[in-house]
Amino acid sequence: DTGVSQDPRHKITKRGQNVTFRCDPISEHNRLYWYRQTLGQGPEFLTYFQNEAQLEKSRLLSDRFSAERPKGSFSTLEIQRTEQGDSAMYLCASSLGPGLPYNEQFFGPGTRLTVL
Amino acid sequence: QKEVEQDPGPLSVPEGAIVSLNCTYSNSAFQYFMWYRQYSRKGPELLMYTYSSGNKEDGRFTAQVDKSSKYISLFIRDSQPSDSATYLCAIQGAQKLVFGQGTRLTINP
16 A cells, blocks of 8 residues: 555543654655534645645644654654543545646545543 | 635435536646545545646536636536545645645535
8 A cells, every 4th residue: 555644543541641643644745634524514734745845824723732743754743741632533635746737646444542 | 824725515416417516726837736535545546637727527527716716616417426535726826735625525326
């Protein structure tokens, strides 16, 4: 399977705990994106990487959130001191680029976070 | 005002019906317009994308963009139960995608 993979698929945690999610993009893609999707809403952009450089962060990404892509391949998204409002589906996507006018983003299956 | 507005539905139609899904957007600078389909508990998958104004057809699906009114549409002909999903319109900003709320569609056999 050469698509975007995410791990774990589902995480249940207690309020105040730290969680970390992993995303493995399509191998030749150098752009990687994180989105958050709450129930009944469309995905909202959180951040994106060009290789290992984090180039943009949304205002949604509070200080409790940190994302890394240390070697320009897989990425991790960590949430510290989780709150119930963090419960959502966290989606990862990857694309080719730069230099292309349109970059199709391929999405992974998502990690569903439930904070109790 | 949200950058992309989409009626969340839900929308329920009989098999074989023509389905029309719509979005409006606010930023006239957008050039690329996408429709994604999302099945329950899965990630979104791209159905079609359109550059600037005009129509694009792919099998039973037609995407339409009217930049003068900032209106985008997706038409599904001869709808099938397997088309039941949430349909998300999206606009490509500088690097990121800006999504509508999604319309939940059910095709009844």
